[in-house]
Amino acid sequence: MTTYQLGVLFGDGIGPEITQSAVDILQAASRKEGLQMDFVTLPMGWEGIEKYGDPLPQHTKDELAKLHGWLMGPHDSAAYPGQHRAGRNPSGELRHDFDLFSNVRPAKNMPGIEGVVRNTDLIIFRENTEGFYCDRNMFAGAGEWQVTEDLVISAGVFTRKAAERIAHEAFRMAMQRRKKVTVVHKANVIKLGTGLFKRVCLEVALHYPEVQVDDYHIDAMTAHLVRRARDFDVIVTENMFGDILSDLTGELVGSLGLAPSVNTSDRHAMAQAAHGSAPDIAGQNIANPVGMILSAVMLLQWLSARHRDAALQAAGERIEQAVFKTLEEGVKTRDLKGSASTTVFTAAVIANL
Ligand code: ATP
Numbered sequence: 391m392t393t394y395q396l397g398v399l400f401g402d403g404i405g406p407e408i409t410q411s412a413v414d415i416l417q418a419a420s421r422k423e424g425l426q427m428d429f430v431t432l433p434m435g436w437e438g439i440e441k442y443g444d445p446l447p448q449h450t451k452d453e454l455a456k457l458h459g460w461l462m463g464p465h466d467s468a469a470y471p472g473q474h475r476a477g478r479n480p481s482g483e484l485r486h487d488f489d490l491f492s493n494v495r496p497a498k499n500m501p502g503i504e505g506v507v508r509n510t511d512l513i514i515f516r517e518n519t520e521g522f523y524c525d526r527n528m529f530a531g532a533g534e535w536q537v538t539e540d541l542v543i544s545a546g547v548f549t550r551k552a553a554e555r556i557a558h559e560a561f562r563m564a565m566q567r568r569k570k571v572t573v574v575h576k577a578n579v580i581k582l583g584t585g586l587f588k589r590v591c592l593e594v595a596l597h598y599p600e601v602q603v604d605d606y607h608i609d610a611m612t613a614h615l616v617r618r619a620r621d622f623d624v625i626v627t628e629n630m631f632g633d634i635l636s637d638l639t640g641e642l643v644g645s646l647g648l649a650p651s652v653n654t655s656d657r658h659a660m661a662q663a664a665h666g667s668a669p670d671i672a673g674q675n676i677a678n679p680v681g682m683i684l685s686a687v688m689l690l691q692w693l694s695a696r697h698r699d700a701a702l703q704a705a706g707e708r709i710e711q712a713v714f715k716t717l718e719e720g721v722k723t724r725d726l727k728g729s730a731s732t733t734v735f736t737a738a739v740i741a742n743l
Contacts, residue, residue, distance in 0.1 A: 392697065393426040394458045396689075399434035399450065401463025401480075403667025404677035409463040411679035411736040412661075412686040415709055418740045423705040430457060434480050435465040435667075445470055446480040451487060458697075459659040459689050461682070464667035477532070478525045481653075484660060485518050486526050490653035491552060492559045493518040493632060494688065495664055497619075497639035497649065502717040503726065505643040507619040512639060513567070514625045515560040516632025517587075518653055520547040523629045548583040548628070553590035560591075560626035561598040567623055571595065573605035574627035574635065587628055612638060619643075640664055640681075647678035647725045652688035659692040661685035675731045678723040683713055683739065712742035 398413055400406040413429055420427045432450040433441050442449060445465065454460055467479035478486060485493075498511035519526050524533030527547040534544045557573075564571045573591040575584040588605060595603045606614060608631045615622065615635070619642055627635065640649030649664035663681030671677055690706035693699070721738040722728025730738070 391426055392699065393428055394693065394697075394702075395428050395430060395456070397454050397457045397460030398429050398431045399460060399462050399480075400431070400437070401667060402435040402466035402469075403464060403669045403672040405435065405463025405465070405667055407673075407675060407677050407732045408663065408679040408682040409461055411732055412461055412682045414736055415683055415712075415739055415743070416686055416690075416705075418743055419705040419709050419712075422708060422743055423701045425701050425705055432460075434463070435467075436470075438480075439470065439474060445474050446483050451484075454484070454488070454658075459661070459693055461686055461689070462653075462660050462662040463682070464663065464665065466667040466669050469669070481660075481662060482523070482525055485653055488658045488660070489519065489655045490658060490660055491517065491519045492556055492654045493651055494559075494563075494654065495632070495636035495639070495649065495651040496688075497636070497643045499643050500648065500717055501714045502720065502722070503644035503648065506616070507642045510619040510622075510639075510643055512619065512622040512625060513563060514627065514632055514636045514639065515556055515563070516636065517552050517556040517626075517628050518632075519629070520549060520552050521583075521587075521629030521631075522546045523633075526629065546580070546583050548586045550586065550590050553587045554594060557591040557594035557626055558597075560624050561594060561601055564601045564624040565598060569600055570602045570604075570623040571598075572611075572622055572625045573603065574608055574611045574625055574631055575605065576608050576631075578607060584628060591626055608635075611635065615639060615642060636664055645678065645725055646681070647723070648680045648684070650681050650684035650688055652685060652692055654692055659689055659696075661689035675733055676724050677732050678725050679732055679736060680713060680717075683709065708743055709739070712739045715742045 493516040496513040527533040575588040577585040640646045653660040687706040694702035716738045
């Protein structure tokens with residue numbers, strides 16, 4: 391039997407609390423499904439700076455490369471000392487170095503959670519390696535140039551290769567769902583860059599004749615999501631648009647604290663809640679761990695497909711159902727107007743497994 395080796399990067403702020411919650415639940419669920427899992431803790435964020443003088447030490451990257459996948463806690467990179475703020479932040483660095491080109495961010499209504507929208511179940515495929523996030527766009531350097539004190543150039547990059555591979559991911563997922571893909575761009579203004587993204591996505595669509603395709607400008611899309619989120623199934627878009635849209639969809643179905651994601655390449659997967667390190671509530675045992683727990687579920691689904699191991703899929707389904715049951719029972723953290731601590735919520739999920 392395979393022993394799955396999973397990395398654990400606790401990170402900053404609420405990172406240690408929510409990541410420990412996800413690890414405890416993964417351990418309990420894997421015991422129920424007869425899975426073998428080892429967890430390898432590696433420094434990232436302030437811990438990396440303290441131990442190795444680097445928020446993402448080379449040692450951490452070298453070890454991650456050997457593992458089946460990993461859980462990435464949030465980082466508070468805006469608070470790092472000057473020299474560490476200048477470069478890519480740890481998750482940008484990992485996405486770049488491991489070519490984690492696909493950031494998958496689902497948003498669906500959950501039992502017991504009052505959302506702004508109802509009956510919504512959609513999934514965003516965010517291209518993760520280029521686009522308007524210019525720190526991803528260079529082999530070296532940051533993709534931004536300060537020409538004078540008052541003039542900065544920020545370079546967006548769009549390639550056929552990146553658009554093609556994220557589009558295929560999106561269409562493959564659509565084939566397993568409601569067979570509908572929406573391409574989001576701004577090709578009426580950023581005609582060449584997002585125009586190329588749109589064109590390539592529509593070319594890829596020709597390989598999936600069963601899938602219905604439409605496309606919207608990013609600004610119009612925000613209005614459509616608020617008005618009729620339930621009509622959307624799979625959305626594919628560039629890096630920054632995907633980041634912004636997924637915060638919107640996370641909040642539309644309940645709370646950003648519930649929003650999961652996974653970052654994948656063909657060989658690696660990194661589970662990562664969509665929210666940040668929430669330093670305002672760190673260390674108080676009140677953070678909502680659901681986004682991180684459901685990100686771990688997405689990692690299990692990816693591992694299950696990659697290693698053709700149904701027990702991983704079963705463990706993921708078991709965890710998701712236990713989270714939904716716990717929320718339905720009214721056990722909720724403070725952001726959801728409940729009173730459960732992070733550890734009480736975690737224990738309730740484990741009891742419901
Ligand atoms: P980043 O730029 O790293 O994404 P951010 O500054 O945009 O981070 P967050 O750290 O996500 O923002 O925090 C935004 C707000 O949401 C804060 O008030 C924070 O307390 C709250 N928040 C974020 N995640 C959670 C969570 N898991 N549980 C409870 N509250 C959360």
